[in-house]
Amino acid sequence: xxxxxxxxxxxxxxxxxxxxxxxxxxxxxxxxxxxxxxxxxxxxxxxxxxxxxxxxxxxxxxxxxxxxxxxxxxxxxxxxxxxxxxxxxxxxxxxxxxxxxxxxxxxxxxxxxxxxxxxxxxxxxxxxxxxxxxxxxxxxxxxxxxxxxxxxxxxxxxxxxxxxxxxxxxxxxxxxxxxxxxxxxxxxxxxxxxxxxxxxxxxxxxxxxxxxxxxxx
Numbered sequence: 001x002x003x004x005x006x007x008x009x010x011x012x013x014x015x016x017x018x019x020x021x022x023x024x025x026x027x028x029x030x031x032x033x034x035x036x037x038x039x040x041x042x043x044x045x046x047x048x049x050x051x052x053x054x055x056x057x058x059x060x061x062x063x064x065x066x067x068x069x070x071x072x073x074x075x076x077x078x079x080x081x082x083x084x085x086x087x088x089x090x091x092x093x094x095x096x097x098x099x100x101x102x103x104x105x106x107x108x109x110x111x112x113x114x115x116x117x118x119x120x121x122x123x124x125x126x127x128x129x130x131x132x133x134x135x136x137x138x139x140x141x142x143x144x145x146x147x148x149x150x151x152x153x154x155x156x157x158x159x160x161x162x163x164x165x166x167x168x169x170x171x172x173x174x175x176x177x178x179x180x181x182x183x184x185x186x187x188x189x190x191x192x193x194x195x196x197x198x199x200x201x202x203x204x205x206x207x208x209x210x211x212x213x214x215x216x217x
């Protein structure tokens with residue numbers, strides 16, 4: 001991709017016949033805090049679908065950090081640009097979305113997962129974990145238990161540990177921790193059964209704990 005995160009997101013979001021111009025979400029998502037929910041999610045969604053810039057900005061800022069962190073963790077060459085592309089897809093199809101906040105989060109990560117696969121195919125390489133230029137904890141929105149847990153884990157060199165996990169285990173754990181998705185939502189994103197996801201999570205967590213113990217002096 002050649003566009004910048006700022007350029008894409010300041011160019012406007014489209015929703016059916018409506019267009020949201022310059023919603024003010026051009027800043028890099030890395031390290032952003034989740035904004036406080038100003039009202040109930042259904043109301044925010046309805047306003048965003050009607051083209052409200054503040055509502056669209058909230059939807060973006062609530063998940064952009066997590067999406068960028070997920071993409072970085074899985075070796076995206078240009079995670080900020082790909083995050084922009086994810087949300088362009090989201091807002092182009094927002095009027096077709098029906099569901100609650102959890103369903104919206106799952107939908108956004110489904111789009112992110114598919115675009116990540118497309119990027120890896122274009123680069124003719126398999127997904128893999130790379131060392132992050134910023135800590136994992138700075139790649140997700142702060143102020144919640146998941147972020148706090150990542151800070152603790154990162155002190156034990158989680159980047160190197162995750163790199164040693166099987167790709168399918170790493171995919172499940174990253175969606176669980178960074179994406180904050182449920183088992184059922186991860187199953188939908190990856191197109192696997194609930195039982196398969198639970199098994200992958202169990203084996204991944206066991207391997208993670210084992211590797212963390214081995215990495216501790």
